[in-house]
Amino acid sequence: MGWSTKLKLPNPGLDERILSHAQLEKLEVEEAGERPKWDNKAQYMLTCVGFCVGLGNVWRFPYLCQSHGGGAFMIPFLILLVLEGIPLLHLEFAIGQRLRKGSMDVWRTINPYMMGVGLASMCVSLLVSLYYNTIIAWVLWYFFNSFQEPLPWSQCPVNANRSGFEQECERSSPVDYFWYRKTLNITTDIDQTGGLQWWMVLCLISAWAVLYVCCIRGIETTGKAVYVTSTLPYVVLTIFLIRGLTLKGSVSGLVFLFTPDLNELANPATWLDAGAQVFYSFSLAFGGLISFSSYNSIHNNCEQDAVIISIINAFTSVFAATVIYTIIGFRATQRFDDCLGGNILTLLNTFDLPEGNITESNYDLALESLNATNPDIVNRLNLQTCDLNTFLTEGVEGTGLAFIVFTEAITKMPLAPLWSVLFFVMLFCLGLSSMFGNIEGVLTPLQDLKIFPKSWTKEAISGVTCLLCCCIGLIFVQGSGNYWLALFDSFAGSIPLLITGFCEMVGVVYVYGMDRFNEDLVFMIGHKPNIFWQATWRVISPLIMLVIFLFYFVTTISKEFFYIAWDPESAKFPTLEQKPYPTWIYVIIFILAGIPSLAVPGAAIFRALWKRCCKI
């Protein structure tokens, strides 16, 4: 296409920085070069699937699906998957496989002024690794606590003189109490640190230790670990699906999840959330995927890989949503039954009616007749309104889903410790396999930047990195740790990634050159990418990225900065209270979101200035 060559930005010296096709062929055939390689294709696929499929598929996608019109959400999700997710994925795989370098070096090779993109990727990977492993530490804590009957979060602890239950637990619920008090020991606001919680420190150390043992020699050890961490979640999800479908009320959960509300498609927030979910779900712009595909053989069919992994990711999201909502339907039905049972008992006791006079089926009729005869007595009883839909919509995303809603549902199942162990093993594997990619996005650029001395072995480098991250991660295991984690999650893992993703596309298409990229793909996989890839890479995907980024930026800037806190003294307890952030938080937010984002233009400006000053 003539117009594409005109749109290429000048990029002198590119040929000297990259290996030519002939050199690559020679490298492949002679099997020379010190770059590590995958033992087989399965390891590579499982690692990529593990990186993409993470906790977000389990606790973010089902919530989005349910809150944006159920089955109708699939439409924007699938459309944006095809137009945004698959092209970006293919791009990252192809560029990594072609240039055979880690994420930092890839951008330095394409153009030294683009090194900022690599730096941004590394910063984001580092910040995300820090807090992501804390979530894994929480999962481990629940896992360790699952080996007892009854589960510690199934009942409130008794108070000192055995006359009743702990006040805080009595006012909220056993699962809330276990999460906020026994696990996090949370403070009332972000200013109070609350000190280090020793049990969480132990769990954090074990999380980093497990990560270290799996990443100790790079993909040599990671490639073996993914056989378990990437496949076990699917086994557990299937077991839970079968268990869930046999529970009472599971079908109402599924109906609630998938009932389409096509009006939601007119809501721009639906499309925005779908686009953001696709982008974050694929773990794009972290740099990990580029590193992983750089270890492939040169003629690996990256196009096929991208399509397969995207399909697997979408399928996993829907599958996990189904499983989660069978269990949520069960829990909601249990709560509804308890609520109704309580009301029935109150009525029986007040009017001294024989048992069995009022049942679930004739509750409404009975209440009406009693209200007609004795309205004042009935009013004084303050009966609760029991609505199944209210229970189904209760707080079901993020850590709230895993550690509060789901754990409560598990306590109501027979053989609760078994289900608890299985669930948390699944969450652990999902999180750990994503951490492999995050850590890869940190270690490879560190090696490319030659920060560590050459004499240091791979084991030493990964050991030092894990140790440093563990120490910095101690901020998340203090009393106020959860508030810090929410802060990191909102700011470190959002805006910078969108910017980096956009710059990646622009960099490859317009700086590296679409013609050269097409030729590379012909060389690698044997045929030129068809019109779909051309259109999405050049125009459609960057446009979608830009729109999502602008929307995100505008909403983040314009919204009030609140965080939700667990405050037993607040009037609305146990509902979480909204508190404004203190002013010094803005510095932290700038460090989290601003520095990686500004690294992209910053590195270019720095390099331009350095060249100019050296020429003088």
Add this chain to the structure above:
Amino acid sequence: MWTVWTVWMVWMVCLVPTTSEALCTEDDGYKVRLSIKTALGGDAYEWNESEMFFFKATLAFAMRTYSGGEQYDVSNILVCDETLRVSFVFVVTKPSNTSELVPRTEVENAIKKSRHRINSAFLLTDQTLDFVGINPTLAAPIQYDTPPWLIAFGVVMGLVCAGIVALLVSTFLNKKRSKKSADEEEAGRGNGILCESIRGKDGLFNQGLVDDDRLTKL
């Protein structure tokens, strides 16, 4: 004489029930609620006169146990306000003087002491055999010598540390082994070309005979 005695008997017969009725109030006694169908479902038994007799006997037993042998009898337990809910009010009279009531607090303590026995007699629980106003004492929490989570943590950390040590040791041994074989190869070097590198290759590598199948199989 005989007339006086008859009048006195009639007066006693008429008064005693009213006296006992006057004694049996919720302020002086306790209201009991039984939820038999909730507790036992299909195996629920019918609440009848015999069951009420059994209940009175159980309460008398509780009073005897608490008071340390005082001869409480079924006739000392007075019941009234029976409803279809299966709820009623009971009071306890002293065995020495049937018109005097045992104080409420004593009755409460007696029931608390034998609560488990009373529950088991009727196959019910603290929630389904409800003495209105007497809260059940909560069971003591299970005390572990070592919290179970520490044991699980210890097992996992032990395995992980063993793994780390094993991998580091194997790396160290591999390095030593490769260093040793490098020293041996140094001795066996001819004109600078290692023997191993020539062994595999027979002649020039012909690019034209490269395998057509370039796509890596899954």
